[in-house]
Amino acid sequence: MDTNKMREQFEVAYAAKSTARNGRFYPAVLTRGDDGEYVIPSVQSAWWAWQASREAVVVEMPSRASEAYREYFDDVEGGSFNEAAYIRDVRKAIEAQGVKCK
Known part of the structure; x- marks a missing residue:
């Protein structure tokens, strides 16, 4: 799968989960630095786990x-x-x- 498509799916899922948990979502949590990594470490960790879970499916x-x-x-x-x-x-x-x- 294309990484951009996978990232888009991740961000939609992350926003949905955050909204379900607190009733609101702050898009700024998905801010990325110049290196493409998320600025907030927990979001970057979740992104890493998302990618790893997709790579594990063969x-x-x-x-x-x-x-x-x-x-x-x-x-x-x-x-x-x-x-x-x-x-x-x-x-x-x-x-x-x-x-x-x-």
């Missing part, structure tokens, strides 16, 4: 070449690819990492 996709996705029919030479079964297994692999599929 989904091993099932192999499309697997025999498990081949269907054989009398009238189809060499069989055909069962895309529905493949998509089902891709979804399972993604959700096994705690990521929601829509």
